[in-house]
């Protein structure tokens with residue numbers, strides 16, 4: 001039997017300085033690397049806890065209490081550039097609460113600023129440089145064994161000694177990624193990665209310097225085993241967060257086949273490059289549950305793509321978007337604006353490209369300058385700046401702030417123009433979707449269209465007024481979905497729409513059809529129950545609701561039926577149960 005070390009280790013994902021308008025999942029989620037470090041420590045019998053403090057109440061009182069309760073010996077912080085002040089603030093509180101605690105910074109934001117952190121912030125004891133699993137484990141072991149002198153021989157670390165900041169030689173990249181213990185044995189998470197490294201060389205991106213330009217891989221077995229472990233814990237949706245998931249097509253197809261063979265009914269998003277997909281891989285990805293691929297397009301201007309060292313062609317971009325959407329996968333385009341030389345014409349070129357590739361989702365970023373990138377080295381030279389810039393309590397530096405030719409007003413105007421043009425044209429992009437006529441993919445096509453309908457009806461696009469003609473679009477998507485295959489969401493979406501416009505009989509008809517295919521679908525049954533209530537058929541509605549007492553809505557509607565039927569006692573009992581469930585959800 002293994003003996004747990006008495007050492008207590010906390011791994012903290014600290015909060016960001018600015019509240020994010022959109023809080024995308026990739027900012028909310030603890031970076032995957034933290035789970036790998038934690039998994040490694042667990043495998044060596046250390047007591048590890050991960051704290052996702054990306055949005056913790058920033059009062060020092062709450063943080064102090066949480067740290068005092070846990071009494072950690074070592075705290076590792078997962079640092080991105082934008083949350084480094086969160087890390088520093090929490091480290092300060094931790095040291096005040098217990099001066100003996102060892103504070104370690106790691107991650108991409110720490111790796112490129114190790115000297116800065118150790119020079120200016122006495123509350124930071126060590127910085128792990130690059131891949132964290134082995135340096136962090138070796139550091140903890142040395143501390144645990146009471147051998148601080150051994151720390152100097154650990155590769156991939158920086159620390160202070162006799163008033164000097166020192167850095168040991170870099171650790172070798174981990175070549176056999178499968179040797180790493182699978183963190184899914186110990187933790188639940190949704191972000192997975194098949195690879196480490198990126199062959200690209202974009203000048204705004206720190207990934208190649210952090211992970212290396214040679215791509216390293218997990219085996220298909222390791223990857224699918226990890227997915228299966230998480231699936232068995234009830235997780236059904238995943239983000240494959242590799243820089244380019246599809247670098248090795250054979251391996252990705254092997255993964256997709258395994259997911260299908262093992263009947264892992266999951267959906268997932270992936271990230272790729274437009275020059276790394278073809279129809280064969282997209283077919284398998286769609287069959288295995290892929291619903292979205294994000295591509296870095298960056299700009300419609302050839303000149304700007306060249307400046308950013310984004311080595312992709314217009315033809316490549318157009319082809320990737322066309323074939324991705326043809327297989328019923330939402331193609332998302334990332335764009336960067338506020339680049340050197342950005343002007344009305346380059347923005348128009350980007351708009352023209354968007355209109356040509358018709359993406360169903362876009363993300364527009366302003367060009368940021370991060371340590372670890374070629375752009376940052378250029379910035380330091382141009383402005384004769386140093387890492388001391390980060391002593392300011394800022395999250396990042398935007399390129400336009402360093403270029404007198406571009407003003408903030410221009411950039412904000414460009415952003416607005418890009419977004420409003422996209423939203424205005426989005427319905428046309430949806431109308432233009434042409435799915436491949438492959439019977440084998442009909443169920444997936446039906447699901448793709450109904451999911452898209454739901455996105456406009458209840459999801460991200462529902463609240464965006466700049467998108468015209470949403471109602472018509474949504475209904476057409478649901479209807480088109482049903483031309484491919486019976487789909488529960490499409491029936492439900494239409495049922496709700498018909499009810500809202502008081503076409504009660506149409507609603508009953510479409511829901512009846514849906515229920516003939518999916519008799520046990522709780523949402524269809526509840527929606528049908530509501531339709532029956534609208535027709536004052538309370539007893540029939542009640543029968544349906546009572547079959548689904550695990551569903552909050554069913555309880556609430558059943559209570560209303562009892563009330564309408566003159567049975568306040570049963571109504572009150574169900575409402576009580578409903579409230580309990582709601583409170584339980586909130587607490588969860």
Ligand code: SF4
Pocket residue numbers: 198199200201202205206207208243244273296
């Ligand atoms: S932006 Fe993407 S393709 Fe370019 S270097 Fe970074 S990870 Fe690689």
